[in-house]
Amino acid sequence: MPVRDAIVAKLSAKFAPTHLEVIDESARHQGHAGSRPGGETHFRVRIASLQLTGLSRVAQHRAINDTLADELRGGVHALAIEVAPRSSPQAVPVPD
Secondary structure (H helix, E strand, C coil): CCHHHHHHHHHHHHHCCCEEEEEECHHHHCCCCCCCCCCCCEEEEEEECHHHCCCCHHHHHHHHHHHCHHHHHHCCCEEEEEECCCCCCCCCCCCC
């Protein structure tokens, strides 16, 4: 399974997000540390979830990093995390 699909599946199962984007930014980092042929090394996650509401930014990031621990150990070099409040305009429903 592609890394992006694994990230989407795990975050969806754990947090039931109202908004989720997982963007593979590996092409932007070619030649940099952690880059490898084939990509799947640098990702950006944008998520809104009731389960993350009320947590500090550090706690939100820890929860996401814990959920993606296998991916972070297995080859994901960088993970940028943006948590949107549920009431944010970004917090739109996840398409089925």
